[in-house]
Amino acid sequence: MHHFYETRVRGMVMSEQDGGIIALLQINPTVGDLTGNAQRLEHFIQTATAHGAVACVSTELAICGYPPRDLLMQASFVELAQQAALSLNVDIPSLIGTPTIPESERAKPGNGVALIGNEAPVKIVARKQLLPTYDVFDEARYFDSDDRPGIARTLSGPLELGVTVCEDAWQVAGETPSEYDADPIEQLAEWGRQGVNLDATVNLSASPYHSNKIQTRLHVARTAAKTLGHPFLLCNQIGGNDDLLFDGRSLAAWPTGDVVVAPSWKEGILLVDINNLESASWISMDSSQGEITHYAPHETGEEQNQVLDELADAVVLGLRDYCQKSGIQRIVLGLSGGIDSAVAACVAAEAVGPENVLGISMPSRFSSQHSIDDAKYTAEALGMEYASISIDDHHSGLEKQLAEMLDQGANVAQENIQARLRGILVMAHANAQGRMAIATGNKSELAQGYCTLYGDMAGGYTPLGDVYKMDVYGLAEVFNQRAQSNGKSPPVNESTMTKPPSAELAPDQRDDDTLPPYEMLDGILKLHIEQGLGAEEIAEHGYDHSTVVTVLQRLEANEHKRWQMAPAPRVSSRAFGQGWRHPLASKHDWRR
């Protein structure tokens, strides 16, 4: 117990002596880029030091970016990452997220935290205890878990900090889908009752974004702070890494329930004086401005009118970061004159600048004049490059060459030829000009297979792939408002918003010839995909049972298309992609 007593004394000295400003480094790392991430961390830490911080806390696995996925299965990668984290050149004690070298030959790495810059030997002070294996997470694949939280003692301050990693703090709030054996926050609280006097507990996070997740995080942070009886500081990654988005919103929660939250979608440093929540401040580290938000004890953070605005920010960030981190400067997409490609163009223009986006209208004999006009209108309103290339000759040529076969075959073949010719044209521009093609489909279409593999699904990224059709309309309004508030023409015109959706691959075709109305379809899909309900349960929500069964059967029958879809930024509580792992050749009975 001598050790605990000493600790308590040091904690008390600290709190009387100085402010104890802790800097939360809300960074946007690139996965695998150890050198670049190290430089970024050093720059952030230098800035924090200059602003009076006595200690820094990074995001989870900040040195290598989250999620590094199977890079972690290469031993040399883990060694280099840990070495990079421990070798950072910093002036103040800093807690840096890093994979840690396995402790024995048959052990796995840890999802760890290094304490550096402490005028003492650098060391690993914590390894994540709770390893999520649900949703998009595969942490038991990569890591061994520790059996207790960490404690970091910093000489400057001095501070005595509890150290946890992301999921470690979620169990105490009941916000994990199933129970773990341990609860790191409860363990820290128990240590506190036994005399370990911590000044604060920190949490290094890479908590992916989905709509409304701020409410959950406030609940987690308040519960942790209240349980611990001292400030709880959570540093969350920002940025897009493939199909995962991280919104930042690092935060500091007090046992009273007061919380300060950093801006979303921005890089910067949240400075928190652990003796004075009110003095928290934000240092912007990118070109944008941002403000911190104070939440009184019972405020939930929910502002419904901002949901679509945030959705727009999310998909833009996903595409922007995918391009930046892949070295892609320019984008090409097909512009049909429909709502999906118009909104995808808005996203692309905001992500990489309209001057770097080429939209191609590719009419066939089934294209309506209003669609051709609408496509051109959107391109001009956004100020992007525009080309119109007819597919008629190629379409007719193929029809003629394959006439006998096509006449005897299913109609879908004739429809798909058009979509795939457009895919060829878009990809030809991508390959020739070093652009990335983007696919313009939405989640509702992809769920029902109302899309053509190698046609409209062609591309390296699907910005709207986790956005339900009705929300695509909502996004159109957001982008129109943004344009108008900048004194520009709204990029999605009235006729694009109001005409009945059509693939225009056959005469007078309409989406609702094949699909239920999108309001109904979206409702059914959400209940199944996001809440896991079966047909009978969904019908209890007021939907026609046979319609529901048809939707679920179509969903399953088109799993093979989604297996091949390009990554889409995840914005819902359950997206196609890493978090959706369904069998293809299966025969489930969807009536139940």
Place this chain on the structure above:
Amino acid sequence: MHHFYETRVRGMVMSEQDGGIIALLQINPTVGDLTGNAQRLEHFIQTATAHGAVACVSTELAICGYPPRDLLMQASFVELAQQAALSLNVDIPSLIGTPTIPESERAKPGNGVALIGNEAPVKIVARKQLLPTYDVFDEARYFDSDDRPGIARTLSGPLELGVTVCEDAWQVAGETPSEYDADPIEQLAEWGRQGVNLDATVNLSASPYHSNKIQTRLHVARTAAKTLGHPFLLCNQIGGNDDLLFDGRSLAAWPTGDVVVAPSWKEGILLVDINNLESASWISMDSSQGEITHYAPHETGEEQNQVLDELADAVVLGLRDYCQKSGIQRIVLGLSGGIDSAVAACVAAEAVGPENVLGISMPSRFSSQHSIDDAKYTAEALGMEYASISIDDHHSGLEKQLAEMLDQGANVAQENIQARLRGILVMAHANAQGRMAIATGNKSELAQGYCTLYGDMAGGYTPLGDVYKMDVYGLAEVFNQRAQSNGKSPPVNESTMTKPPSAELAPDQRDDDTLPPYEMLDGILKLHIEQGLGAEEIAEHGYDHSTVVTVLQRLEANEHKRWQMAPAPRVSSRAFGQGWRHPLASKHDWRR
């Protein structure tokens, strides 16, 4: 201890009284098809009963097929599966693999075993303890683990059986990549030392195939039997489920090291008299014949000259089962005259019958006459449908229409247009005629991105996607030998085997203009992909370091293509697909 004593007495009575024939049900279930799998199990159990079995043992999750993946996240699916398993109509005690209903609201299902047909209430007798999270496995995503193995007491026999599930038996042999906290086989052995006298231990498995895995399984089974001091009976699934193949080879191992192994790739029943290994027998339940193999204590089962033959069986089964379980009768593929499409055609012809396969030759002006001839030769030798459709007009038309852009752009655009026109033609036949297109690429090409998205990568399945290029040549020889032994012409002719590989998308193009020679490339890829070695370690195996770095950089740079590749049957110890989860937008330094 009274209970244990009674058990021992019953076991002794049994072994004096009768033969105790246990039937291992080596079935090929369809994922999700609860009704079909239940009927299949009942049929197998009836057959086993008629052959004198006193108890049956199924494969892991036999009632729903392995792996059911995210179907397990729908509560109603788990309930229906357990109900189907417990309701099977059988006459003898049978151990059936089934997901089990969670024990509390925040718990997950178990990967369990039901005991039915025992003239007593049916019940769950075991839940898998060791949940693998490596390679293709995500079991911690779906299941809660138990903390002890199961014991099943059957009234007929009577028998006292230890009950384990797949991975449960692997730890004792050190054949798991990392250590679990528990060892179910050791636990059973300890119970034995405490007086629980088991007659045998059974293991319900769904152990995926890869080359040479039989050696590992023999080691696992012998170690288990020796540790337990009684027979160890392992029942393994057969069949292809999406990208996973299961080879069957159910087995019975004695503490002496003697083992009997059921045939691979066949459905049937292995009957094992637990008092007499020599009398083991095999009941074929499909149209094929098969024989059991006896291994003396130190035989390893390795027969190198059969490796390629087995590889051919594996990829054929993968494609055949994917088609059968998806309701696909017919296949279409592009036939270039090269080795890959020729071998893919052989696989397709064996999988669904040559009369159900259409091969299309689609020459451009860069196609050599020998390639056109070779394509036709293969189609005729296999007896499949054949068509020749020129892409010249469409190619020229697109070149003319896009001339200005193509002239200023990268050459790859012009090459890919040809590949994608072929993709359109193949997919048009697929859509019109209800065929599945198959992609013909091999693992070496896919690793290097030497393939065209939406071109030669188009299709619903990639039969050679986990076969290295040099093994594609080996497969050609296997299929040629098989044809000749049936008195037919070899389908892959000499010139296809010997000409330098070329994509024929540009004048005088050869693969080795871009890639290292395939022998070298395959060697480097294997060391990295299957053994996880970095560039410096690979160079120590005698490869030029800068060549290795180039190969690894190309591997990473083409991750986005593989994200969109169709499923490929896994035949190596590490395949692209479910077991390969790499980031796309990343910046790893591959020189180390």
